[in-house]
Amino acid sequence: MAMKDKFRLFPIFLLCLIPAAGLLANIRLPHILGNNMVLQQQSKASLWGWGDPGEKIIVSATWSQNLDSTITDSDGKWKIKINTPTAGGPYSITLKAWNTLQLENILIGEVWVCSGQSNMEWSSYNGNQQILDEMPNCTNNKIRLFHIPRTTADYPQDNCEGQWETCSPNTLKGFSAIGYFFGKKLEKELGVPIGLIMTAWGGTPVEVWTPKTVIENHAVMKEAAQQLAPTPWGPVEPGLTFNAMISPITHFEIAGAIWYQGESNTGTAYAYRKTFGAMIQSWRQIWKKNFPFYYVQIAPYNYGNKNIGALLREQQTQTLALDNTGIVVITDLVDDINNIHPANKIDVAVRLANLALGKTYGKNIAGIESPAFNHFEIKNNELHLYFDHAPNGLFIKGKAASEFYIAGEDRVFLPATVKVLQDRVILKNKMIRKPVAARFGFSNTAMPNLFSREGLPVCPFRTDDWELDTGPVNN
Secondary structure: OOHHHHHHHHHHHHHHOOOOOOOOOOOOOOOOOOOEEEEEEEEEEEEEEEEOOOEEEEEEEOOOOOEEEOOOOOOOEEEEEOOOOEEEEEEEEEEEEEEEEEEEEEEEEEEEEEEHHHHHHOOHHHOHHHHHHHHHHOOOEEEEEEEEEOOOOOOOOOOOOOEEEOOOOOOOOOOOOHHHHHHHHHHHHOOOOOOEEEOOOOOOOOOOOOOHHHHHHHHHHHHHHHHOOOOOOOOOOOHHOOOOHHHHHHHOOOEEEEEEEHHHHHHHHHHHHHHHHHHHHHHHHHOOOEEEEEEEEOOOOOEEEOOOOHHHHHHHHHHHHOOOOOEEOOOOOOOOOOOOOOOOOHHHHHHHHHHHHHHOOOOOOOOOOOEEEEEEEEEEEEEEOOOOOOOOOOEOOOOOOOOOOEEEEOOOOOOOOOEEOOOOOOEEOOOOOOOOOEEEOOOOOOOOOOEEEEOOEEEEEEOOOOOOOOOOEEE
16 A cells, blocks of 8 residues: 555544544433423432433523533443422423434423323323313412323333423323312412322232332232233233332332222132332332322222121221321212212312322311221220211211121121210120121222211221132122
8 A cells, every 4th residue: 555545544544533413422311301390309310311321411490500410331221319408490401412402391390100091091081071071270380290091011121201291281181080180179278289100000900010120029919910911901920110100219219109909809708908019118218308299099899709898998097007108988989889989089189189188298277187996995895986087076976876787706796886985985786795707888889978077987997807708799
């Protein structure tokens, strides 16, 4: 090769060592990080995404004079935490690397995940009249919505579809009615921006919202999962919606979660406490935060098999053994036991919000928890029942108490006569000389009428653990 040819090649060689602008990867963000989002106040909020390996990213936010920076790892992934102030806004965030990303109209406030199955998913698209009536006047710049569409994945994902939107008649279409009314109550009472992340899918069992490894590594949960029959309306395999609809947001800082689900697990109610509890704990472990988790007890409904709804509610009540949880009882909010989707979503949401306001935010609200059975005493031929969360006593709505039954050692339950005192309920039946067990509202469709003085229904319960018939109702 001639000397002059070598010199012609030398500049080309140098150019090969210099990255061309078109070859550098722009930094990218997951969809959960975007314009109009709400970041959790007074937290270390995570920002994360992808870029070129070794690329430096400088982050600035208009609420702070500080500059934060990070460098993408060998896989091109990056993550940084920034301190957020008290509630307020709007603010913007600038991320500068090879390219520059600008996130606008950001609010700082309280962020809640709204998850479960169809009763959480129920929206204007399902013709819920309460949300339809609300929509013309729902515009509120301090409520922001992020709706994750139904999707599944075999492995945990780091991104999902969706975008943050300011609440308006158009953006509220298809969004959870319970989630919205919950957020509306919080925004009104706290006076801070509220971010709501809806991730729900009608007809799904709890197993699909739980990491697959959690189910497979526990004999009882694995057995119950194997009994779930395939359905045409949604997945039943463990982990599928967790992977696609929960995993992508687990870096996003939240205040807590609300949940309405359980109807699709009535066939395997015996395992629900274990799986539901494991789901809650797994979410908290992945989020690295013991956030509050408030959930709705399934409503009275005419299931095809005996007692399966009552058993599922019992398992939901027992899940309260987990710390930082709360349950909303809705036995009084159903107008049709043949409709698995009760129309009243506002009162359900308000009760969830009151739990959050009282237990999470320390607001002095009377009667945020339904009275719950604590213990009983046998005195002569009577059963004396004692309750938690009834500081001002209990009362019967109507002329006579309903759905109280007692049994003797023969395990035959008969209706009880009921006397309500300030601190207890006394049951007896003249046919039973030595009562040993009581049940209250313990059936699929029971809508009993014992309430706290603050107006919340007493949680259904039984004092025994005897085996129940779960066969078809027409047997």
